[in-house]
Amino acid sequence: MPKAIKKKYISFILNGVNYEEEVDDRILLSDFIRINLGMTGTNIGCEHGICGSCTIHINGRAVRSCLSLAVEIDNCKVSTIEGISKKNQNLSIIQKNFKQYFALQCGFCTPGIIMTLSDYLYRNKNASEKQIKDVISGHLCRCTGYSSIIKAAIQSAKEINNNV
Ligand code: FES
Numbered sequence: 001m002p003k004a005i006k007k008k009y010i011s012f013i014l015n016g017v018n019y020e021e022e023v024d025d026r027i028l029l030s031d032f033i034r035i036n037l038g039m040t041g042t043n044i045g046c047e048h049g050i051c052g053s054c055t056i057h058i059n060g061r062a063v064r065s066c067l068s069l070a071v072e073i074d075n076c077k078v079s080t081i082e083g084i085s086k087k088n089q090n091l092s093i094i095q096k097n098f099k100q101y102f103a104l105q106c107g108f109c110t111p112g113i114i115m116t117l118s119d120y121l122y123r124n125k126n127a128s129e130k131q132i133k134d135v136i137s138g139h140l141c142r143c144t145g146y147s148s149i150i151k152a153a154i155q156s157a158k159e160i161n162n163n164v
């Protein structure tokens with residue numbers, strides 16, 4: 001007999017805004033973000049933790065939202081690609097360089113890669129090219145062949161290190 005869905009109240013901060021929501025205890029965080037909260041910048045590809053397109057930040061760390069439940073963000077600080085720009089207006093350093101280096105085509109993978117880099121590059125100020133490639137290797141892109149993404153990431157690392 002299928003287990004009954006239970007509801008739970010959770011409170012969290014998403015992109016700087018306080019939320020209190022009633023959620024099904026088994027809804028995936030990726031679905032909750034897109035369907036309930038309307039943050040459709042978070043894309044869903046594989047739903048198995050492989051493609052990286054659903055990556056968001058929970059308490060500042062990159063997390064695959066398709067592998068989490070919505071109830072797990074209770075009392076957490078969450079960011080999606082919609083909240084990554086400076087004051088939600090200007091492009092972040094990484095977004096600016098993705099634009100500059102034409103590091104996207106269809107853009108499906110882009111929010112997830114930017115969320116991963118936004119976590120990693122600010123925590124690892126002197127990341128090498130190999131480390132950056134290793135981090136990006138956790139994301140699948142069907143369009144760009146990765147070289148423009150890597151160039152944008154390396155330039156972003158330089159600017160973040162120099163506090164440009
Ligand atoms: S949709 Fe989450 S890793 Fe692919």
Ligand code: FES
Pocket residue numbers: 103104105106107108109110140141142143144
């Ligand atoms: S730009 Fe199309 S999947 Fe990466």
